[in-house]
Amino acid sequence: MDRVKTGIAGLDEMLNGGIPAGRHVALYGGPGAGKTSFCFEFLYRGALEGEPGLYISLEETSEDIIENMKSTFPMLKDTASLVEENKLEIVKPDKLDLEEVANLLEDRITSNGIKRAVIDSATMIRMSFATEIEYRQTLFEFLSLLRNLDVTSITTVEANSARREEMKFDIEHFVMDGIINLYNIDREDRRVRALEIFKMRGTDHSRDLVPFKVTPQGFKVYVGEKVF
């Protein structure tokens, strides 16, 4: 099976080599959990390996994302040049419309050969629907469209609770090929960041809850360590 290496330190080991190619993963997390940074690094690492990526941002402008990522990851020095060379494109569509997102993806696959895509966030799209049923139908259609494209994607979803034990299942849990959860775990006097691979169709993977850090060099997932 072909795999797409996330390039995120420690994560590919947990995934037994990477995300199965062509699959579509949801990245869950509460506010500030690190979703945008995680997705950015996924595209950045791919772009460095010659796999162009497209970041579809439905919330922040591309300028804001670049600015934030430069300050979060000061050691990822190629950000500006990768963006300039179109190996890492960040787009904010005018409308919150899955059809527009799909068209954008199709266009960039044809014109730019993108291999990795990020959609940040599904929650923004969900909010644009009057009813849950409409959102479900459109999400199903969108995913079947995605499956016909030669691209591996990560879509962020705002978790309905930052607490692991209060996590409820959403529609995205069932339709996506993989689920990665980012947590901000409450400890007495601090919060600890932790990650788990909740599901990943088509591959064995670690099921451990492991600590991670956002460092100037990128994410660091501490495989084999416990969350204290």
Ligand SMILES: Nc1ncnc2c1ncn2[C@@H]1O[C@H](COP(=O)(O)OP(=O)(O)OP(=O)(O)O)[C@@H](O)[C@H]1O
């Ligand atoms: N240089 C840095 N070093 C360590 N942590 C940082 C650094 N820069 C940002 N952070 C942390 O990363 C968090 C933001 O991450 P990010 O924007 O990726 O989260 P998010 O899940 O996308 O948030 P949101 O729900 O607001 O979209 C900040 O709240 C901050 O705690």
Ligand SMILES: [Mg+2]
């Ligand atoms: Mg974000």
